Amino acid sequence: MSRLRKKNRLDILNLAIPLFARLGYEGLSMRNLASKVGVTPAALYHHFKDKDELYVDAVSHAFEQKTADIKTVMAAEDEPMKRLEVFVGWFVRVLNKDQDFQKLLQRVMLDSDPQRMQKLTKTTFLELFSAIQNLGESFKSKYDPHLLAISIIGLVLYHFETSSVRSLLPGSRAAHDKADTIARHVTSLLENGLLTH
Amino acid sequence: MSRLRKKNRLDILNLAIPLFARLGYEGLSMRNLASKVGVTPAALYHHFKDKDELYVDAVSHAFEQKTADIKTVMAAEDEPMKRLEVFVGWFVRVLNKDQDFQKLLQRVMLDSDPQRMQKLTKTTFLELFSAIQNLGESFKSKYDPHLLAISIIGLVLYHFETSSVRSLLPGSRAAHDKADTIARHVTSLLENGLLTH
DNA sequence: TATAATTAACTGAACGTTCGTTTAGGCAGG
DNA sequence: CCTGCCTAAACGAACGTTCAGTTAATTATA
Numbered sequence: 001m002s003r004l005r006k007k008n009r010l011d012i013l014n015l016a017i018p019l020f021a022r023l024g025y026e027g028l029s030m031r032n033l034a035s036k037v038g039v040t041p042a043a044l045y046h047h048f049k050d051k052d053e054l055y056v057d058a059v060s061h062a063f064e065q066k067t068a069d070i071k072t073v074m075a076a077e078d079e080p081m082k083r084l085e086v087f088v089g090w091f092v093r094v095l096n097k098d099q100d101f102q103k104l105l106q107r108v109m110l111d112s113d114p115q116r117m118q119k120l121t122k123t124t125f126l127e128l129f130s131a132i133q134n135l136g137e138s139f140k141s142k143y144d145p146h147l148l149a150i151s152i153i154g155l156v157l158y159h160f161e162t163s164s165v166r167s168l169l170p171g172s173r174a175a176h177d178k179a180d181t182i183a184r185h186v187t188s189l190l191e192n193g194l195l196t197h
Numbered sequence: 198m199s200r201l202r203k204k205n206r207l208d209i210l211n212l213a214i215p216l217f218a219r220l221g222y223e224g225l226s227m228r229n230l231a232s233k234v235g236v237t238p239a240a241l242y243h244h245f246k247d248k249d250e251l252y253v254d255a256v257s258h259a260f261e262q263k264t265a266d267i268k269t270v271m272a273a274e275d276e277p278m279k280r281l282e283v284f285v286g287w288f289v290r291v292l293n294k295d296q297d298f299q300k301l302l303q304r305v306m307l308d309s310d311p312q313r314m315q316k317l318t319k320t321t322f323l324e325l326f327s328a329i330q331n332l333g334e335s336f337k338s339k340y341d342p343h344l345l346a347i348s349i350i351g352l353v354l355y356h357f358e359t360s361s362v363r364s365l366l367p368g369s370r371a372a373h374d375k376a377d378t379i380a381r382h383v384t385s386l387l388e389n390g391l392l393t394h
Numbered sequence: 395t396a397t398a399a400t401t402a403a404c405t406g407a408a409c410g411t412t413c414g415t416t417t418a419g420g421c422a423g424g
Numbered sequence: 425c426c427t428g429c430c431t432a433a434a435c436g437a438a439c440g441t442t443c444a445g446t447t448a449a450t451t452a453t454a
Contacts, residue, residue, distance in 0.1 A: 185340065196339065
């Protein structure tokens with residue numbers, strides 16, 4: 001962050017996102033963030049009411065940034081399996097490129113404040129989830145659409161949530177961190193299941 | 198916690214587990230824990246070197262407590278699909294009964310300290326993971342054993358990781374929180390996939 | 395066009411509180 | 425009398441936040 005230019009809300013948020021992701025809400029202090037931005041702690045309170053507002057805005061901004069394009073891309077395709085491949089491919093690529101975003105998502109799910117959670121769910125998560133649920137329904141399968149949507153998301157996300165532990169477990173190989181490998185595995189497993197006839 | 202009996206390590210750990218799960222490492226202070234135990238903060242330092250040791254011991258103890266029986270149960274069955282059903286059923290039931298345990302697992306994955314992570318992985322996670330990986334291999338499918346193990350675990354776990362958000366999303370029903378519903382959904386999806394022939 | 399008024403962005407210092415941890419000493423049971 | 429378990433009190437550091445005042449840029453006025 002340049003010491004010359006004045007900082008605005010967005011500059012602060014873009015610096016706060018990876019820090020909140022790595023350290024968590026309690027783990028990132030206003031002093032630490034301020035020093036990274038290059039200002040005094042008091043300056044943060046000129047842009048945000050309090051730490052809570054800064055956190056919610058950071059998560060919202062990160063999510064909107066990442067999911068801006070996928071919704072229109074998914075709407076374009078109409079063949080169910082093709083749409084699934086497009087979504088899984090996009091999701092895997094996003095998580096693979098930006099580990100901080102994945103960690104932020106994981107932290108939000110652990111948030112102990114129900115009000116914060118409700119706010120973030122309604123304003124930022126709902127739209128994308130509905131699109132995935134709609135994708136699940138298009139398969140006209142026997143599965144409950146809600147549970148199927150969660151399964152699809154979890155199946156992709158969990159490979160990244162465990163990335164730091166996985167490398168210490170048996171059977172781990174370098175290829176498992178590649179986006180293509182994970183995408184192909186997830187797509188194939190979702191498509192065919194374990195009993196490939 | 199009785200005020201009469203003397204407290205030992207295990208009493209403290211069993212009180213610390215749900216608190217660490219709900220509040221996180223930074224979120225739970227030694228003073229808060231001490232007051233719940235019914236002792237002075239200094240008393241905790243009689244049983245544990247520092248907060249870090251207390252946390253690691255709490256996670257280890259929680260994990261060993263929960264996974265004590267499943268390993269032998271799984272080894273008894275030999276038909277792959279039956280073993281999968283046994284594992285999924287057990288895992289779903291454990292997570293459903295004890296939400297704190299699930300949250301603790303999730304927090305461990307977010308731990309920013311690599312040394313803590315490594316210690317916990319080798320001493321507590323490795324054995325159960327190997328058993329699941331072995332289960333995946335028994336299907337003699339085309340899938341990579343390591344990736345398949347992660348997929349199976351994630352597919353179950355994610356339904357619980359999202360439980361507090363899920364209820365705010367469309368398509369949510371009360372049945373989705375029942376252990377049987379989730380177990381049946383996951384087993385069936387793993388078995389057959391989306392394209393049920 | 396020069397100058398005054400207004401505003402946004404920020405600093406330096408401090409507030410009360412809570413944090414992890416240490417130290418010295420007390421007290422009961424073997 | 426010793427050892428295990430504990431208390432009371434305090435340490436310095438870090439926490440979120442506030443407040444009075446300063447600087448720099450923008451806008452309005454003459």
